[in-house]
Amino acid sequence: MxxxxxxxxxxxxxxxxxxxxxxxxxxxxxxxxxxxxQRPRAMVISCCDSRVHVTSIFGADQGEFFIHRNIANLVPPYEPDGDHHGTSAAVEYAVTALNVSHLIVLGHSSCGGVQGCLDMCQGKAPQLEEKTSFVGRWMDILRPGYERVKDSHAEADQARALEKESVLVSLSNLMTFPFVKEKVESSALTLHGLWTDIGEGSLEYYDTKSGTYQPV
Known part of the structure; x- marks a missing residue:
C-alpha cells in the first residue's frame, strides 16, 4: 500500500x-x-462531527461506551439484504453480543449532514441527488423526517427541527430490528434520544410523554 x-x-x-x-x-x-x-453498559450512536465528543460530555472512561459514529447519527431500517451495513452491524454486535442495557442516539446543533439533507430535499444541492453520492444516499434515510418538519416549522427553524427529528427517525428505525424490539419489549434494553447544543453545552432528552425535548 x-x-x-x-x-x-x-x-x-x-x-x-x-x-x-x-x-x-x-x-x-x-x-x-x-x-x-469490554463490558460497556451503553451504546452511543452519534454524528461523525469532530465537535461532538461523546466521552467528554459524559465524563466516560475507556470501556464504558460502545460508540458508533456516522453522518447525522442515523440508523437505517432493518434490511438484511446482504449489502454492507456498518451501522446495522454495530447495533447487532452491541445488542446481541455485548448485551448493552442502554442504546443512545445523540444528535447535535449545526449538523452539516442534516443541513445537507435539508438542502437536498429543497432542491438546493443537486450534487447530493446523484446516485454516486454516498452522503446523499445516506441522507435519504432522513427524508421522512424532512416531510414531517417542512410544513410544521418556519424555514428558519427547519434545520434545528430536522436535527432533532434525525434522532427520532433513528429511534424508530432501531425498533425495526427484531433483536432490538425483542429486548426493548422485555425491558432488557432501553432506547434514549438526546440532542446537544455545541455552543451552549446543553443537553436535551426526548420525552415520550410530552412528545418534546426537555433539558437534562
Whole structure:
C-alpha cells in the first residue's frame, strides 16, 4: 500500500504524552480491559462531527461506551439484504453480543449532514441527488423526517427541527430490528434520544410523554 504515510509530528507528540501520563498512571486498568474484554453498559450512536465528543460530555472512561459514529447519527431500517451495513452491524454486535442495557442516539446543533439533507430535499444541492453520492444516499434515510418538519416549522427553524427529528427517525428505525424490539419489549434494553447544543453545552432528552425535548 503505497499511499500510507507516517503520522504527523503533532499526533506523535500527543500520543507520546498520553502514553507517558494517562496510560502510565492507569496501565493496570488498560491491561485489565485488554485481557478481560469490554463490558460497556451503553451504546452511543452519534454524528461523525469532530465537535461532538461523546466521552467528554459524559465524563466516560475507556470501556464504558460502545460508540458508533456516522453522518447525522442515523440508523437505517432493518434490511438484511446482504449489502454492507456498518451501522446495522454495530447495533447487532452491541445488542446481541455485548448485551448493552442502554442504546443512545445523540444528535447535535449545526449538523452539516442534516443541513445537507435539508438542502437536498429543497432542491438546493443537486450534487447530493446523484446516485454516486454516498452522503446523499445516506441522507435519504432522513427524508421522512424532512416531510414531517417542512410544513410544521418556519424555514428558519427547519434545520434545528430536522436535527432533532434525525434522532427520532433513528429511534424508530432501531425498533425495526427484531433483536432490538425483542429486548426493548422485555425491558432488557432501553432506547434514549438526546440532542446537544455545541455552543451552549446543553443537553436535551426526548420525552415520550410530552412528545418534546426537555433539558437534562
Amino acid at each position: 503505497q499511499a500510507a504515510r507516517p503520522l504527523p509530528n503533532y499526533l506523535i507528540q500527543r500520543y507520546q504524552g498520553w502514553k507517558a501520563t494517562t496510560y502510565s498512571e492507569n496501565s493496570a486498568w488498560y491491561r485489565r480491559l485488554a485481557t478481560e474484554g
